[in-house]
Amino acid sequence: MHAQQIAPFRRVNPDILASQDLARKGLEDDVEKSLLAMALKRAAPVLKITGTPYQILDILLGLVRKEDLKAGGKPLVAISNEKLAEYADRSVRTVSRCIKRLVEAGVLSYSDSPNGRRFIVRDRSGAVDYGYGLDLTPACRRIDELRKKANEFQAKLKQDKQARRFVIARARAVKDTASLLGELGHEILTRLEEVLALPLDPITRAAAVDEIYQEALDKQTNLACLGDKNGVAISNTTPSHIRSSVEDRWHGSSEPSLKSCSDNEAYSSVEEAFENKHAASTADPQKKMCDQQRVFQPQGPLPTSMLAGVSIGLLEQAAVQVREVLQSPIATWPSLFAITEDLRHLIGLSEAGWKAACAAQGQHLAAACLLVVAEKAMRYPEAISRPGGYFRAMIDRANGGKLNLQKSVFGLINMV
Incomplete structure (x- = not known):
């Protein structure tokens, strides 16, 4: 028996009711915990889940059991707001608002008991017999939708980034061309400044700047053709005595x-x-x-001595779960750098924490530690409840010269 109701003291809205409706239908298929976490964390920017709500979601994902994510199961988490407030270092009222935000985003639902307590009763097999708490069924049922939204969001970010780079390059080219046009260039520069000042999206701004650039090229071509005449005779104006003296010096x-x-x-x-x-x-x-x-001698030393004995090939052998989830090879360092954003979302590491790690130990060691933590978090989620804190602890050990990354990598390889 799975109770699925909302306490009378809660104020409901259409978004909350939609999440409750998703939770009533239960799980139709098995859901992999790592895939669920990856989908939610990649889709978090699209769902406007940031800051403390993101932290609360990360805690709930760490507490849900794998057995409860099977078909017909109920992924309930029975944890009080007080305990969540202690974990997140926030007030109970803030935690309550964050949970409501997650329910409205469609990744969580309420399963309230009459007295407001959250608890779970399991049968002998370990399955949920009945219980009350926070239900992750809506997120499980929307996992394909969340993946699609995350992919579209990443593609849009990449497109906008390319458009911004295009605008910078084209604007520089317009300024260089306008400097060759004299008076005609002032009008072009004025139009360029007006377009750059408008609140346009990157793609529209790129199209407008490219149009100005093409116009500047046309004006430059027309200006270069002015005064050209055909049939102008070119005569040798070098006097004969100078030519002969040059030939004498050449022969001498x-x-x-x-x-x-x-x-x-x-x-x-x-x-x-x-x-x-x-x-x-x-x-x-x-x-x-x-x-x-x-x-052909290598220019400069290795990125860091902490990577001694750890090659990119060993890291690829160790990261079995990561390669399976991300569907991306890790054959070179650039390929590892390319997935650091996904790995950062996977372990719930903030962008500031990642930049601080790169500044302290360099991008190579930081990326290697990030990969190791993500792999450990996927293999042993019960042992690593806070992967982000685990990563920061590794960087702290590296700062003190006590990190033994080689041991961790070989340990993961031997456990495959």
Whole structure:
């Protein structure tokens, strides 16, 4: 028996009722806990879930049991607002408002008891017999929708980023072109400044700036064609006595002149010069080898000594769950850097915490630690309730020179 009701003291609205309706239908299919967490955290910006509501959601995802996410189950979390306030370091009233925000966002629903207490009674198999608490059924039923929204949001962010870069490049090109047009360039610069000042979205602004750039190019082309005339004779204005003196100096130099030697002599001179050059290059093969080693010698040390013995190949072998969830290979460091945003959302790490880690230990070690924490959080969610704090602790150990990342990586590989 699964009670699904709202306490009479709550003020309901259409969004809350929609979440309650989703929760009444129960789970139709099994839901992977890691996939649910990934979908919710990636879709959080779209659902306007940030700050404390995001932290509360992360705590609830850590407390829900895997067995309750099976088909026909009930993913209930029986935790009081007081305990959540203690975990989140917020007031009870703030926690209550955050839970309401999550319910209105369609990822949570109320399952209230008559006296307001939250508890769960399980049968001998461990399944929920009946209980009251916070229900994650709406999020489980919307997992495909949340993934789609997250992908669309990421694509929109990427498109906007490219449009902003395009605007910067085109605006610089317009200014350079306008500087060559003189008086005509002032009008173009004025139009450019007006477009940049308008509150336009990045794609519309990029189209407007590109139109101004094309107009500037047309004006530059028309200006360059002004005064062109055909059939203008080009005469040699160099006096003959200057030309003869130049030829005398040329013939008096050490270089062979085509007029002063035959074809065979010219070719023999070229061959002799080539042989001398080849002999000089092969005179000291040891020196040449040293020069090549100097050219191909790595420029600078490794990013950090903490990565000694940890290659990107070992990290890829260790991150089995991460590669399966993200569907992304980790064959190179750039490919790892490309998924750090998803990994950060996966463990609930703030952008400020990530930037601080990169500033303290560099992007390579920070990305490696992020990957290890995400993999551990997926394999052992009960052991790591706060992956974000676990990551910060690893960076603190690295700051003190006590981090043994190699041991963690090989431990994950051996447990595969």
